[in-house]
Amino acid sequence: MQRDLVERARTGDHDAFAELAGDAISRLDGAAWLILRDSEQAKDAVQNALVRAWRDLPTLRDPERFDAWLHRLLVRACIDEARRVRRHRVDVELTPLTVPAVDGAESAVVARDQLERGFLRLEPEMRALIVLHHYLDLPLPTVAATLGIPLGTAKSRLHRALGLMRAALDADSRVGQATVEGRPA
Amino acid sequence: MTTDDTFGQHLTAWLHEEAGHRVPEHLGEVLVQTAATRQRAWWSSPERWLPVDTATDMRGRIAARRSLVWLALIALVILAILATAIATGALREPGPIPGLATNGRILVADGPTLKSFAADGSDPRTVMALPATAEYLVLSHDGTRLGMAVSSDANQYMAVVRLGDASSTALPKLAGQVGMGSGLTWSPDDQRVAYITYDGSRDHIVVGPSDGSTFTVMATDPIDPSFGLWSPVWSPDGHWLAFVAADYQADNATGPGIIYLVHPDGTELHALSTAPASAEGGLSWSPDPAVLRLLYTGAGTTPTVRMVDVGTGMDQALVASFWPTWSPDGTRFSYWGTEVRTTADALAGRGQATIAIHAWTDGKSCEEHSELKDRNFCGPAEFSPDDTRLIAPDITGSSILSVMADGTGQPIVIPLEANVKDLGNPVVWQPAR
Numbered sequence: 001m002q003r004d005l006v007e008r009a010r011t012g013d014h015d016a017f018a019e020l021a022g023d024a025i026s027r028l029d030g031a032a033w034l035i036l037r038d039s040e041q042a043k044d045a046v047q048n049a050l051v052r053a054w055r056d057l058p059t060l061r062d063p064e065r066f067d068a069w070l071h072r073l074l075v076r077a078c079i080d081e082a083r084r085v086r087r088h089r090v091d092v093e094l095t096p097l098t099v100p101a102v103d104g105a106e107s108a109v110v111a112r113d114q115l116e117r118g119f120l121r122l123e124p125e126m127r128a129l130i131v132l133h134h135y136l137d138l139p140l141p142t143v144a145a146t147l148g149i150p151l152g153t154a155k156s157r158l159h160r161a162l163g164l165m166r167a168a169l170d171a172d173s174r175v176g177q178a179t180v181e182g183r184p185a
Numbered sequence: 186m187t188t189d190d191t192f193g194q195h196l197t198a199w200l201h202e203e204a205g206h207r208v209p210e211h212l213g214e215v216l217v218q219t220a221a222t223r224q225r226a227w228w229s230s231p232e233r234w235l236p237v238d239t240a241t242d243m244r245g246r247i248a249a250r251r252s253l254v255w256l257a258l259i260a261l262v263i264l265a266i267l268a269t270a271i272a273t274g275a276l277r278e279p280g281p282i283p284g285l286a287t288n289g290r291i292l293v294a295d296g297p298t299l300k301s302f303a304a305d306g307s308d309p310r311t312v313m314a315l316p317a318t319a320e321y322l323v324l325s326h327d328g329t330r331l332g333m334a335v336s337s338d339a340n341q342y343m344a345v346v347r348l349g350d351a352s353s354t355a356l357p358k359l360a361g362q363v364g365m366g367s368g369l370t371w372s373p374d375d376q377r378v379a380y381i382t383y384d385g386s387r388d389h390i391v392v393g394p395s396d397g398s399t400f401t402v403m404a405t406d407p408i409d410p411s412f413g414l415w416s417p418v419w420s421p422d423g424h425w426l427a428f429v430a431a432d433y434q435a436d437n438a439t440g441p442g443i444i445y446l447v448h449p450d451g452t453e454l455h456a457l458s459t460a461p462a463s464a465e466g467g468l469s470w471s472p473d474p475a476v477l478r479l480l481y482t483g484a485g486t487t488p489t490v491r492m493v494d495v496g497t498g499m500d501q502a503l504v505a506s507f508w509p510t511w512s513p514d515g516t517r518f519s520y521w522g523t524e525v526r527t528t529a530d531a532l533a534g535r536g537q538a539t540i541a542i543h544a545w546t547d548g549k550s551c552e553e554h555s556e557l558k559d560r561n562f563c564g565p566a567e568f569s570p571d572d573t574r575l576i577a578p579d580i581t582g583s584s585i586l587s588v589m590a591d592g593t594g595q596p597i598v599i600p601l602e603a604n605v606k607d608l609g610n611p612v613v614w615q616p617a618r
Binding site: 012014017018021022025026028029030031033034043046047050051054055056057058112115116119121130131134135139140150151152153155156157158159160162163164165166167168170 | 192193195196197199200201202203204205207209211212214215216218219220222224320334336341366383411413415464465488506507521551553563564607609
């Protein structure tokens with residue numbers, strides 16, 4: 001079904017492309033938002049990726065690779081967008097974080113908050129790797145192909161990204177420990 | 186959230202939750218724009234008529250043609266400098282193999298150059314040129330050969346370089362890529378190496394002579410073929426290889442993994458750990474071949490350094506942290522913080538850690554602490570041969586830091602030309618003789 005749509009869109013059938021885009025836009029938007037964490041930037045990245053997909057679709061040799069190709073265009077668009085904004089961004093000093101001691105349901109909120117802080121501290125390139133693998137559920141070989149990097153590189157970068165998140169979460173947890181134990185910061 | 190949940194599962198659930206509320210409303214806007222955009226002709230991209238995907242290569246080729254003239258000019262300049270150096274006697278033979286001083290020397294893959302420094306950071310020497318980015322350095326036990334994972338955009342392989350004559354050997358691999366989330370491991374007699382390689386569908390452990398002349402693929406049939414294999418380490422008595430198998434196809438990329446043991450001849454493959462293991466947490470054998478104990482990082486929301494005794498099967502949590510490494514005398518271990526504990530204290534649940542470097546406690550990440558440049562690590566540290574120092578790349582990846590394991594004194598800073606922030610283990614101690 002999708003192959004048929006891709007082949008039709010590749011020959012200029014805009015209705016077929018509209019169907020493909022409609023099927024993909026939710027996951028593309030979700031992925032772009034997770035990578036960029038900004039609604040306007042995510043919208044721009046998705047738009048750029050889809051316009052480029054339409055423009056370059058005739059050059060796609062294998063219709064079966066449409067999804068991987070589209071994901072690749074999206075990641076590139078996200079990274080371009082992040083770099084564009086970074087050049088114009090004024091760095092804001094972050095408020096030191098404190099993690100309150102909580103139990104039960106509140107701890108889930110704190111854990112989500114910690115995950116968000118750890119994730120936000122990653123570079124967009126690393127966020128993209130995590131999003132492709134953990135959000136779009138792509139196996140690492142597909143992630144590697146999507147990003148145009150060797151599998152081993154994808155493994156080691158994912159390894160590194162999750163290690164950095166762990167380091168950030170551990171640093172968070174030390175805030176509470178430092179208070180409880182009276183340990184020097 | 187319970188401690189039984191895996192970090193990967195939490196991460197996946199959180200990502201879906203975060204993105205779940207999104208309702209994209211700009212499809213119409215996009216389609217208006219695409220309808221007004223002319224498609225490229227199919228023949229305008231080489232991807233449609235060349236046998237390989239060149240989508241990312243053509244720019245490089247065009248750029249390469251443009252740069253040929255520059256390269257020729259640069260080559261002429263270099264030749265002129267060399268001719269002048271030879272004529273004036275300034276060019277000497279490369280220095281001898283870096284000497285094994287009292288506390289060894291520090292070897293660093295600094296971009297395209299392997300460099301060596303005395304233990305105090307002085308006496309910098311160039312050991313050899315490297316073919317591309319090198320990481321996961323692992324020195325042979327006799328200190329004469331260095332295993333490394335080498336990667337470029339187009340190629341990846343494991344290599345062994347001989348420090349004496351700067352010769353290098355690429356080790357065999359099964360397909361275009363090797364498993365480069367970890368390095369190779371040397372047998373205790375340095376005659377053989379083991380490493381991970383990928384055959385296009387799954388990871389394998391291969392074992393072979395360190396000259397790369399041949400290799401044997403170990404059967405890992407009981408392990409799910411979709412699992413990735415990580416961090417092979419050869420036991421100090423030579424009888425076992427330990428490694429982590431973790432499901433990186435699913436939503437728990439780094440855990441819960443399982444630590445396996447297997448003899449180097451491929452027999453007696455069996456699971457060792459009783460707790461879920463983190464694939465990225467690292468494995469470290471105790472140095473005493475008479476008492477086989479393995480440090481690893483237990484997976485979970487709070488990663489925990491654990492130790493499993495191969496003889497007794499006892500598997501104990503030691504401290505809530507990760508990236509454990511043994512001291513060479515086997516009495517202590519370090520972990521991220523960066524702290525050091527004696528094994529006896531940790532097992533008995535007593536005593537305090539020695540803080541080699543104070544960890545920051547403001548909740549910020551390594552990336553956000555650039556002011557700690559040349560003062561803090563952000564990665565696993567390695568003990569010096571005499572147990573007194575720890576080395577690792579600094580927090581920004583722009584230097585190597587050597588600090589006293591007992592927290593005294595000031596860090597020794599070894600500046601690098603290349604940034605090694607995203608590389609695994611780019612620095613290693615060369616042992617003392």
